[in-house]
Amino acid sequence: MSSYDVVDLIRAKRDGRRLGPDEIDWLIAAYTAGEVAEEQMAAMAMAIVFRGLDAAELTRWTEAMIDTGERMSFAGLNRPVVDKHSTGGVGDMITLPLAPIVAACGAAVPQLSGRGLGHTGGTLDKLEAIPGWSPDVEPGDLIRLLDEVGAVICAPGPGLAPADRKLYALRDVTGTVESIPLIASSIMSKKIAEGTPALVLDVKTGSGAFMRQREQAVELARTMVGLGRRSGVATVALVTSMAMPLGRAAGNAVEVAQAVEVLNGRGPSDVVELTLALAREMLTLAGLDADPAEALASGRALQTWRAMIRGQGGDPDAALPRARHQRVIEAPRDGFLTRLDALAVGVAAWRLGAGRARKEDPVQAAAGVLWHAGVGERVRAGQPLFTLLTDTPERFDRAAQALEGGWSVGDEPGEPQPLLLERIAG
Amino acid sequence: MSSYDVVDLIRAKRDGRRLGPDEIDWLIAAYTAGEVAEEQMAAMAMAIVFRGLDAAELTRWTEAMIDTGERMSFAGLNRPVVDKHSTGGVGDMITLPLAPIVAACGAAVPQLSGRGLGHTGGTLDKLEAIPGWSPDVEPGDLIRLLDEVGAVICAPGPGLAPADRKLYALRDVTGTVESIPLIASSIMSKKIAEGTPALVLDVKTGSGAFMRQREQAVELARTMVGLGRRSGVATVALVTSMAMPLGRAAGNAVEVAQAVEVLNGRGPSDVVELTLALAREMLTLAGLDADPAEALASGRALQTWRAMIRGQGGDPDAALPRARHQRVIEAPRDGFLTRLDALAVGVAAWRLGAGRARKEDPVQAAAGVLWHAGVGERVRAGQPLFTLLTDTPERFDRAAQALEGGWSVGDEPGEPQPLLLERIAG
Numbered sequence: 025m026s027s028y029d030v031v032d033l034i035r036a037k038r039d040g041r042r043l044g045p046d047e048i049d050w051l052i053a054a055y056t057a058g059e060v061a062e063e064q065m066a067a068m069a070m071a072i073v074f075r076g077l078d079a080a081e082l083t084r085w086t087e088a089m090i091d092t093g094e095r096m097s098f099a100g101l102n103r104p105v106v107d108k109h110s111t112g113g114v115g116d117m118i119t120l121p122l123a124p125i126v127a128a129c130g131a132a133v134p135q136l137s138g139r140g141l142g143h144t145g146g147t148l149d150k151l152e153a154i155p156g157w158s159p160d161v162e163p164g165d166l167i168r169l170l171d172e173v174g175a176v177i178c179a180p181g182p183g184l185a186p187a188d189r190k191l192y193a194l195r196d197v198t199g200t201v202e203s204i205p206l207i208a209s210s211i212m213s214k215k216i217a218e219g220t221p222a223l224v225l226d227v228k229t230g231s232g233a234f235m236r237q238r239e240q241a242v243e244l245a246r247t248m249v250g251l252g253r254r255s256g257v258a259t260v261a262l263v264t265s266m267a268m269p270l271g272r273a274a275g276n277a278v279e280v281a282q283a284v285e286v287l288n289g290r291g292p293s294d295v296v297e298l299t300l301a302l303a304r305e306m307l308t309l310a311g312l313d314a315d316p317a318e319a320l321a322s323g324r325a326l327q328t329w330r331a332m333i334r335g336q337g338g339d340p341d342a343a344l345p346r347a348r349h350q351r352v353i354e355a356p357r358d359g360f361l362t363r364l365d366a367l368a369v370g371v372a373a374w375r376l377g378a379g380r381a382r383k384e385d386p387v388q389a390a391a392g393v394l395w396h397a398g399v400g401e402r403v404r405a406g407q408p409l410f411t412l413l414t415d416t417p418e419r420f421d422r423a424a425q426a427l428e429g430g431w432s433v434g435d436e437p438g439e440p441q442p443l444l445l446e447r448i449a450g
Numbered sequence: 451m452s453s454y455d456v457v458d459l460i461r462a463k464r465d466g467r468r469l470g471p472d473e474i475d476w477l478i479a480a481y482t483a484g485e486v487a488e489e490q491m492a493a494m495a496m497a498i499v500f501r502g503l504d505a506a507e508l509t510r511w512t513e514a515m516i517d518t519g520e521r522m523s524f525a526g527l528n529r530p531v532v533d534k535h536s537t538g539g540v541g542d543m544i545t546l547p548l549a550p551i552v553a554a555c556g557a558a559v560p561q562l563s564g565r566g567l568g569h570t571g572g573t574l575d576k577l578e579a580i581p582g583w584s585p586d587v588e589p590g591d592l593i594r595l596l597d598e599v600g601a602v603i604c605a606p607g608p609g610l611a612p613a614d615r616k617l618y619a620l621r622d623v624t625g626t627v628e629s630i631p632l633i634a635s636s637i638m639s640k641k642i643a644e645g646t647p648a649l650v651l652d653v654k655t656g657s658g659a660f661m662r663q664r665e666q667a668v669e670l671a672r673t674m675v676g677l678g679r680r681s682g683v684a685t686v687a688l689v690t691s692m693a694m695p696l697g698r699a700a701g702n703a704v705e706v707a708q709a710v711e712v713l714n715g716r717g718p719s720d721v722v723e724l725t726l727a728l729a730r731e732m733l734t735l736a737g738l739d740a741d742p743a744e745a746l747a748s749g750r751a752l753q754t755w756r757a758m759i760r761g762q763g764g765d766p767d768a769a770l771p772r773a774r775h776q777r778v779i780e781a782p783r784d785g786f787l788t789r790l791d792a793l794a795v796g797v798a799a800w801r802l803g804a805g806r807a808r809k810e811d812p813v814q815a816a817a818g819v820l821w822h823a824g825v826g827e828r829v830r831a832g833q834p835l836f837t838l839l840t841d842t843p844e845r846f847d848r849a850a851q852a853l854e855g856g857w858s859v860g861d862e863p864g865e866p867q868p869l870l871l872e873r874i875a876g
Contacts, residue, residue, distance in 0.1 A: 031622075031623060031624070031625050034624060034625030034626075035625040035628075038496065038499060038625055038626075038628075061488075061489075061623070062487075062488065062489040063487075063488040063489045063491070063492035063620060063623065063624050064492070064623060064624055064625075065489070066489035066490070066492040066493040066496075066624070067492040067493065067495065067496045067624035067625055067626055068625075069493065070464065070492075070493045070496035070497055070500075071496055071625070073464060074496075074500045194489060196457075197457060197487070197489065197490060198457070198460060198489050198490055198492070198493035199457050199460030199461040199464055199490075199493055199494075199497070200460075200464075200493055202461075202464075
C-alpha cells in the first residue's frame with residue numbers, strides 16, 4: 025500500500041478536496057495501527073464535520089474500517105438473514121419483540137446490539153435484567169441458535185471493524201460525533217462486516233433522538249441506505265418520531281416487561297405499530313411472504329421469544345427485578361396529557377440509574393420511569409401520572425427535576441402526532 | 451478558576467458560538483497543563499480554522515497564552531523600545547540592517563527572532579554564519595546591550611508563552627496552521643509577552659510568503675494590528691510583496707553579506723527601500739524624529755551593526771563561510787529578466803542546504819542561491835544568471851529543478867511591480 029503524509033490529507037479535506045480511495049485506505053489502516061496520531065485523526069474528523077464525505081469517499085471509508093477487522097458470514101444458514109438497527113431513543117425496546125416476531129415468520133435475525141449511553145437505553149442492558157441471560161454468544165452457538173430459534177441478540181465481537189471502535193472513542197471526546205457521514209460509517213461498518221444481506225434502519229428524530237431535526241434524520245437515513253446498497257446490503261430506513269417516548273416505560277426491566285406485554289398481544293399501540301412496520305420491512309427484504317401480526321396474535325412470536333431467551337441462558341419465566349423504592353407523580357388536574365417530552369423522560373430514567381454517564385458505569389436493572397397515560401389520553405386529578413423507580417432513593421429529586429416542564433395536561437386531547445414519518449428505500 | 455467540559459467548548463466553537471473569556475482562560479491553561487488532551491485541542495484548532503475567533507475571543511486567547519509564561523519588561527531602559535516582526539519570505543534579511551539602523555537613531559530594538567523552516571530562512575540561522583556569534587543572551591546582558599548598543603537579535607527564552615510553543619507544534623502536525631486568528635495569536639503572544647510597547651509588522655504576500663493571497667495577508671495584518679492595539683502595543687503593519695525574492699541572495703552567509711552591503715550603502719534597491727520604510731515606521735512609533743537614511747549614509751548604522759555583532763560574541767571582520775561547490779546557470783538569450791518566482795528561489799536555496807525540513811535539522815551556513823539580475827534588468831546570453839552554492843554537490847540537481855520554470859527572460863522589461871502594497875495602522 026502506498027504511504028501518504030497525513031498532514032497533506034487533513035489539509036486536503038479541510039480545503040474541500042476529495043480524498044482518493046488509496047488515501048482513505050491508508051489513513052484508516054495507519055490510524056488503526058497507531059501510525060496516525062489521535063490528534064491528527066481528531067483534526068481530520070473535525071474537517072469532515074465541516075466538509076463531509078461524498079458517496080464514493082464514504083463507501084471507501086466504511087469498507088476501509090471493515091477491512092481492519094474480520095467479516096462474518098451467515099451463508100450456511102437455512103433461513104434468510106435480515107437485521108435491524110435503531111439510532112436509539114427513549115423507551116425504544118422495539119428490538120425485543122421485533123426479533124422474535126420476524127424469526128417466527130421464518131427469518132434469521134442476528135441482532136448485534138449495544139449498550140446505552142446517556143439518556144438512551146441499550147438493548148443489552150435491558151435484556152440483562154432477565155435472570156441468567158447473557159449477551160455473550162460463541163460464534164458456533166450463534167449459527168446454531170439462528171438456525172434453530174431464528175433470533176439472537178448479542179454483543180458484537182471485538183473483531184468487527186476495530187477502526188470504528190477506536191475512532192468512535194476519539195470522536196466522543198473531541199466533539200466530532202455529530203457528522204452524518206461519520207455516524208453512517210460507524211453504524212454501517214459493523215452491520216456490513218456482520219455479513220447481513222438485508223438491513224432495516226429505524227432512524228429516530230425529535231427531542232429524545234440523537235438527530236433532533238427531521239431533515240438531519242432524513243439525510244442520515246438516505247446516507248445509510250445509499251451506503252448499504254453500494255456495499256451490497258439491501259437497506260431500507262424508516263424515519264420515526266422520538267418527540268415523545270415510545271410505549272409506557274423507560275428503563276431496563278420495565279422495558280423487558282413491556283416487550284413481553286407486546287408479545288402477549290397487550291402492548292402499547294405505538295410500540296405495536298412500529299414493531300409491525302419494521303417487521304414488514306424486514307420480511308419483505310428477506311423475501312418472506314408472512315404476516316407478522318399473525319405471528320404475534322398466534323403466540324408463535326412469544327414462543328420464539330422464550331426460546332431466544334433460553335438459548336442465551338435466561339429464564340423467561342423468572343420474575344424481573346423490582347425497584348426497592350418508588351415515587352409517584354400525580355396528575356394535577358382533570359384533562360388530557362397533551363405533551364410528553366422524550367428527552368425529559370429519558371434523562372429522568374437515566375438519573376434514576378437506568379442509564380450510564382460513562383461506558384464503564386453499571387446500570388440498575390430495576391430503575392426507570394413508567395407513565396400511566398399516553399399523549400392525547402384522558403387523566404384525572406390525583407391519578408398516578410408517573411412512577412419513578414430506583415434502588416437508590418437519593419436519585420428521586422434530580423429525576424423529578426428532569427421531568428419538570430417535560431409534560432402538560434390541557435383541556436383538549438390535541439391532534440395525534442404521526443409516529444412513522446418517512447420511508448427511504450434508495 | 452472555573453472548570454469546563456472541553457467537549458462542550460469544542461462543540462460550541464464547532465457550532466459557531468462564541469467562547470467566553472473564562473472558557474478561553476480555562477482551555478489554554480488546562481491544555482498547557484496537560485489536562486486537555488492533544489486530540490481535543492486539535493479538534494478545537496480545526497473548528498477555529500472554520501469558525502474563526504472574533505476580536506474579543508482573539509484578545510483573550512492571546513492573553514491567556516501569555517499568562518501561561520513570563521512577561522518581560524524594558525521599562526528601565528534609557529531608550530524607547532520598538533520591535534519588528536516579519537511573517538517570513540525568501541531573501542528576507544531585512545532585520546539584519548534594520549535593527550542597527552533604528553538603534554543608531556536612538557531606539558532600543560530587542561529583536562527576539564526564530565529559525566527557518568521550509569523554504570523561508572530564519573534570522574538566527576543567518577547570523578550564525580558569522581564566526582563566534584551566538585543567539586543566546588542572558589537577561590542581564592540583554593538589557594545592558596540594549597542600553598549600550600541599542601540592538602540585540604536573539605532567541606526568545608522558553609518562558610515566553612509556553613502555550614504557544616505547545617499549540618504551534620500541534621498545529622504543525624494536524625493541518626491547522628492556516629488560521630488567521632491562530633497565526634495572529636501565535637505571533638503576537640510572544641511579542642506582547644516580550645513587553646515591547648511598539649511593534650512594526652512586515653506581512654508578506656505572494657508565492658514565497660505564507661499568505662499567498664493579498665486579501666489574506668491584509669486580513670492577517672489587520673487582525674494583528676487590532677490585537678496589538680487592544681493589548682496596549684502600538685502596532686503598525688506594512689503588507690509587502692513576496693511575489694519575487696528580496697535582494698539578490700537567499701541563504702545564510704550570503705544574506706549576511708548582503709546586509710553588510712546595505713549597511714555600506716551598496717545594497718539592492720528593493721532591500722534598501724523596504725528597510726528604510728520599516729525603519730521610518732519604527733522610529734515614528736518610538737517617538738523619535740530621526741532620519742534612517744542619514745544613519746545609513748553616515749556609517750553610524752554600520753558601526754552599530756559591528757557593535758551588535760561583537761556584543762553577541764561575533765567577529766564582524768571575520769570572513770564568512772564560503773560554499774565548497776558552486777554551479778552557475780547562464781542566461782539563455784539576450785533580453786530582460788521578466789519574472790523571478792520567490793517560491794522557486796526559496797525552494798532551491800532550501801534544497802541546497804540553506805534551510806531545514808524538520809526543526810532539529812542543521813543548516814549549511816554557506817549554501818544558497820545568488821541571482822545576478824533583478825526583475826526588469828537587462829541580461830546577455832551566456833552571462834551568469836544564478837549561482838547555486840552548497841557544500842554537498844549532490845544537491846545541485848534537485849535545486850536546479852526547483853528553479854526551472856521559476857524565471858523568464860523576455861524582450862521587454864515589463865512593468866515594475868510595487869514592493870510596498872498596503873499600510874495598516876488600526
